[in-house]
Amino acid sequence: VETNIIMFDINDGRDALTIISELSNAGVRMVAFGPKTIRVTTHRDISSEDIDLALERAFTVLN
Numbered sequence: 001v002e003t004n005i006i007m008f009d010i011n012d013g014r015d016a017l018t019i020i021s022e023l024s025n026a027g028v029r030m031v032a033f034g035p036k037t038i039r040v041t042t043h044r045d046i047s048s049e050d051i052d053l054a055l056e057r058a059f060t061v062l063n
Contacts, residue, residue, distance in 0.1 A: 026057040
């Protein structure tokens with residue numbers, strides 16, 4: 001099944017809402033889907049370059 005939804009769990013001691021806030025400050029919008037789960041979706045107006053930039057910023061926040 002092909003989908004535009006990605007979900008991942010947080011296991012570094014922070015909760016999803018904290019990380020969502022940090023991501024938002026970095027210009028990346030994601031959604032908490034529980035206390036330790038984050039949900040990400042894309043749509044047709046998001047380019048590959050946009051995804052690369054969001055991933056770069058997310059990796060910075062998550063590491």
